[in-house]
Structure formats: structure tokens, C-alpha cells
Amino acid sequence: MIHSLSLSDVLADHARSRPRVTAVVDGDLRITYPELDDRVSRLAAALAGLGVSGGDRVVWLGRNAYAVLELLLACSRLGAVCCPANWRQSQDELRFVLTDLTPAAVVWEPSEAVEALRDHGTTWIRAGEEYERLISGTVPREFPQADDAEPVLALYTAAFGGRPSAALLSSAALVAHATSLLVVRQMEPGFTFLNNGPLFHVGTMMFCLATLQIGGTNVFTPAFDPGEVCRLIDAERVTQAFLFGQMIDAVAEANADGKYDLSSLRFVSHSAEWDDMITVDDSPWCRSKMGGYGQTEVGGMLTFLGLAEGGAGFAGRPSPLVQVRILGPDGGEVPAGEVGEICARGKTLFSGYFARPDLNAEKTKYGWHHTGDLGRREPDGTITFVGPKLRMIKSGAENIYPAEVERALKTHPAVADAAVIGVPDPDWHQAVKAVVVLDAGATATPDELMEHVRTALAAYKRPRHVVFADTIPKRGFTPDYDALDEAHGGGNYPGS
Template structure:
């Protein structure tokens, strides 16, 4: 395995070459690279004693924590797979993840949803409570040598793409993650001392990709449980944060607390947003920030497939592919379509995922003709750049979150009064889109909009629930599927990704 480089190997090298440099900060926890390396070895030994062998899964049910990085690196050391689940999900959604992933170990933070999932979940997993119990588990392990692991083995699982009503876990190898990190740190022009604040959720590839690129360059990863505007301002100030996971509404929330005069945000090298924001930070001139973090990506490609920063002044607003991938625009038969014509964005290369966990039929479809089929439509422009048109199947974008109509429709149809339902996205000034449901009640059945919204909220993460419900006599259809175009025209849908 002389050519292999796992995430565990990256950490082990930093422990030797950066013996006095900080690796992770989380509240009162401050770890140098050697300290992190020792903790990861102890944790890997302890997980092994609980039956975590190569290929087994470890699940995290909780908010952001240095434990997320430790668990990922420990799984890399063992050849196992780590999955940070979306802690904002309902008990029903989390139970699905537990039953689908069949983890050997679950590390969890108590909440109403995680507690319910633990009670209803299979008894085959060892459940370790985050905090003191996790620390006792880690302390009981032995820092020792482990067998080498091939970097092509899956190490990270992220649930995504619920087009069929339930999500699937995309499996990413160390080789793919290292390749993506390498591309990202070049486009972002990351340097030693780079400090990243995980202010977005680590179950989201947008946060995870920067966390891992920071690890790759030997920088400092700072963790906060979840976004809180004032706490993020404080951490930027005290830890001299270079970059954080932020988008428009989060920046606006920070601006609302910053005028109190407490915090120096000048270390933050970030994207221009507004005159007030630009005066507080250092507007960064890296290709990534100059292009407003533009490009095209998804979980299955490790984060970003194309970067607008690699194509200044380009015709295609998704830019050019990462240096470590190939992109083709393919038609239904697998042939490349001519320049200027719309087809499916397909790819292959170093940073692509290994397939979905336990989804052989889906994997066969996704890897047809020797290319990964993204499920998104695009166009190659005459200058060679890529334009993203939109999902081949319907998706709603609310803030930074993807909402799949099929998933919300499944929840609505589980209500005893609902005979049929369809979900569309409507323009929203703050969040880009909001979820709107069109519902057909059963004969003689009654239900209020508030009741149905509450029903969905009980089954899915709160951000997926409809903001508005309208009642109709029937759902227009194209064959078996709802006619979403007709629904958009009738009920004010719009602002879909790519539009």
C-alpha cells in the first residue's frame, strides 16, 4: 500500500510534522495534532473491542463536536465507515437511518428524537452516550498500531437524495476525500494556519468538505454545536477564524449582533456580501471567494464537481471541472450531446463516491455506461464551461437544505384523511423557496392545514414541513407522476435550483 493515503495517514503525518500546532478546538477542548492522533488511536482500539471491524458502520446522532472528527478518523484507522446523521430529523427519520445503516456502534446526544430512535431501534448496536460515556470509552482504549487500510475503502457515509421518498447513504473513500480536499484547498488558496469554523452541520457535505480540507492542510478545526450568531462572532474573534460555513441569512443574523461592538471579525477572509459586512471582514480574493463560492456540486462528488473560480468570465455559471475529475453531458443512450444542448451531467474521477450503501439497483443505474449520473441537467458552453440547468427530478431548495417532494408527499399521504398530495416550491424572499403542499382529502374526510403541517413535522425534519397547504379536488398528473409544471402554474411555484 505504498501509494495509499487515508485520512488516518494524513493525521499520523501531521502528528509528526506539526507536533506543536493546534488541530481542534471545541469549547474547553484544545488538541494538538499529536494529542488528536493519540485520542484517535485509543478510540479506534475501543471501537474495535465493541466489534467495529473493517466495513462495519459507526453512527453519530448529535450536533457538531470534535468527536465527529475523531470518530471519522478512528473509522479510517480501522477500515470502518462513519456516518454523521442529520440530528434535525424526526424520530421516524432517525429510526430509518439506524435500521438502514445497521451500525455496530451509535454515539448519541440525548434529544426527543434520538431517545425515541434508540428505544425503537434494533438491539444489535452498542449505544454510547456522547460526553462522559464517550470519554470513558475512549480513555479505555490503547494507543497502538493498526493494520494498513487501502485508501479506496469507504470511510464516510452521508445520507442524501431522497427522490424516492427515503434517502440513501453515499459512501466516500479516503482517496476521494483527499482528492476533493486537494482541489478545494487550491481553489480556496488555503495556507498553513487556516482556521475553519464548523458553523454549519457536519452531516452536510458543504461543512464537512471544509473540515477535511482544513485537516489536509494541517490547519485548525473549530467546532460549535449549531449556528448561533453571537457565538459564531465570538469564536471568529477569539480563535481568529479564517473561514466558516455561512450563507446569506446567517450573515444577516451576525450583522444584527455585531453592531453591539464586542467582536473583531477581521480575521474572517470571506465572500463580499454587503457594504456593512465587507467593512467588518477581510474580503478574500481567492478564486473561490471572488466567484462567490460558485460552482456545481453534490454529496456524491465529495462536495464540488466544478468551480466557477477556475473559469473567471466564463459563459457557464457552474465554471470548469475540478482538475481531478472528468465531466460529460450525456443523452439518454449514454452518448455525449453536442455543445450547447442539454443533457445529464455525468462524471468520473478521483473525488467521486463509491456508490450508495445497500442500494445495488440504484448503483447500477447511477454508474451506467461507465459514468456517474448525477441526476442533474446541464449544458456544455462553447467556451468549454458548464451550465447547471436543474435537477432531472424535482427538488426544492430552502436555505442550504434540499427538500425532496417525494419525501414530503409520502409523509402527507400517511395521514388518514389524505387521499393524494403533491408538493411544490414557491419563491421565498429570505430562504429562496418555501414548501407548499396541494392536498386532496378522502371522501368525507376532514383535516385542517395546521393539522397536516403538524403531521409532517412529526415525521420529518421541521424545515421539510409545508409552510402552506391548499386543498384541491385532484392532483394533475403526467402518467403516474404529479404534473408539477401544472401545479406550479396554478399555485405560484418557482425559484427552483438552476432557474
């Protein structure tokens, strides 16, 4: 076990190496690394006292809070698995989570949906006073070293066959992924991250854990509120927050009067107003386009745009800690330029879905994790994300991937967002229909948009129908295609 480094171990080292550094800020609460280490030891001991043991699941049902990180670290110390669930879900969806995960304990914040679940048989610990009493009333305890290859975090994702599955991530995978962010974002000690995106989503969680890894400060806020984000950036000298697209516009607008000093934020260039408020960062993560290709099952990011500046592929190049292959249905590698499934191996990969043995076998066939997404290796070695494998439109004999069409539409200056579905077509089986959101105040006609994509897309890929909408429904970062199909008459998909 000399090579093991669990999240609990990372904390234990910071408690010694960074005795004066603030680990966590949440409202009036400020916790140093030694204090966090002590609280986590107490919490782990308390959970053990309530019967939670190695491999058991502990669920968080609430908004963002310091307790999410503490629960995750206590689970790591215990060898248990922490699942911050999406508490915004309906009562039925939340009941599915409890039935699926059979948690040994649930820490909860009151809400209508959660209150209705209290008949579910498990240990219920109310966030706030009861949670704090548990910590203060328990003596810290030494636990045997946890194996960093064991799962420690469960995040629901991947609604295969209509029901979501909990992706299990080990400490080893989370530490490796955090380190890849340290590399690409060039994070340093002193990094302060504002957790204003949902912690049940890997996009926020991955930066929370990278901040932990480098011994920085995690600031928690219950949810995204542009004014509060401004206040916290100023007050806590925040280095980075969970912001993109319209969230950035909202923050810039909230600070239009310059009330708050946002210069500590080192982030991507966005608009003239924004760039004046913040410090534009020159790390590979921020320098040109942020992001890459990722999914919960790879710990967050599999490829980074920042590792492929000027590259042809829209997804960049692989993280230094993974391998990527574009594989055909038979498990063989497809040649550069051809579309296949994006497959991966490496240090950041998940350990399978909780209680889904058949799905897990299917996802790891031929010894590679199959992402369920299609991609292409470009001649310069960079990778293009083509679209979800299960979301393909068939028009005539041709395969059309929505993401490709959406990308072309979004290059029009008036388009704020776009999603593409397939609708039944008497001649071609399906036809491409685009649902487009225009920028506030901008105008464009369907004909203009169809004309705009003419050079970028082959004729069979071009939308035959364009409708305008106020917003695109989302599931995480991708369009909610089921909702779009229902609202805009999608159907006749291949295999359906």
C-alpha cells in the same frame, strides 16, 4: 499500499510534521495534532474492543462536536465507516437510518427522538463522559494500514423513491476533494475553519476535511448561533466559517456594535457592513461568486465558479481532479448548447450508496456517474446547471426546469428567494407557479415579477401564477419541492 493515503494517514503525518499545531477546538477543549492522533488511536482500539471491525458502520447521533471528526478518523484507522446522521430528523427517519445501516456502534447525544430509539440492538455510547472514559481507558494500538479506496464516510442524501440512501465516500475521494478545495480556496497552513454548519452535510464536512488536509485548525460549535459565531471568529482568529446569504446578514447584524474583531475571516464580499468587518478574500473561491455545482456523491463540488471567471455557465468549470460530460439517455455525449445529464468520473467520486446495488448500477451506467441533474455545456466550455432530472415541469409539449425560472426570478432586486413548481392546468397539462420570498421591507407585485422575467425566459417558461411566502422550505440547499407541491397545489408532473 505505498500509494495509499487514508484520512488516518493524513493525521499520522500531521502528528509528526505539526507537533505544536492545534487540530481541534470545541468549547474548553483544545487538542494538538499529536494529541488527536493519540486519542484517535485509543478510540479505534476501544471501538475494536467493542467488536467494530473493517467495513462496519459507526453512527453519530448528535449536534456538531469534535467527536464527529475523531470518530471519522478512528473509523479510517480501523477500516470502518462513520455516518454522522441528521439528528434533527424525526424518530421514524432516524429508525430508518439504523435499520438501513445496521451500525455496530452508535455514539449519541440525548434528545427525545434519540431516546426513543435506544431499543435498537447495537452498542450505544453516550457522547461526553462515557465517550471520554472509553478513550482514556483504552491503550492506543497499531492497526494495519487501511486501503484508501475503501469507504470511510457515509452521508445520507438522494431521496430516490422517497427514501434516502447513504453515499459512501472513500479516503481517496475525500483527500482528493479536500485537495481541490485547497487549490480553489488557496488554503494554507494556519487555516482555521469554524464548523458551524451541520457535519452531516457535505458542505460543512468538505471544509472540515480540507482544513485537516492542510494541517489547519477545526473549531466546532453545536449549531449556527450568530453571536457565538462572532465570538469564536474573534477568539480563535477563524479564517472561514460555513456562511452564505442570510447567515452572513445575521452575523453582520449580531456584530453591528463592532464588539468582535472579525478581521481574521477571509471571505466573500457581501454587504458594505460585512466587507468592513472582515477581510475580503481574493482566492478563486471567494473572488467573484462562491460555489459551483456539487452533490454529496462527488465528494462536494464537481465544478467551481472560481475556475471560470467571466464564463457563461452558472456552474463554472470542473474541478482539476474530475472529468464532466453532458450525456444523453443513450450514454452518448450531447453537443454543446444542448441539455443532457451531468455525468462525471474522477478522483473525488463516491463509491456508491450503501446496500443499493440496483441503484448503483443505474447511477454508473455507460461507465459514468450520473448525477441525476441536467446541465448544458456553453460555447465557452463552462457548464450550466439546468435542474434536477426528476423535477421537470411539462407545459404544452415543452420541458421547463425550475432552476432556470428561479434564477431569473432571483435577479429581481426585491426577491430574496424563489422556487418554482408545476400545477395542473386544463389547457397545458401543467402551468408554472412561482413561490417568492421578498426581501424584508421590499415590495413587488406578481405582475411586476412576471414582467421582470420577460426578457430572460421564453414565454412557455414564465410563471402563470405567483404567490408570496415567508420562506422556502429546503432540503439541504435545494427547495423541498414535495413540501412546496403540497402547500401550493403542485401536481401532474410528467411520469407521475
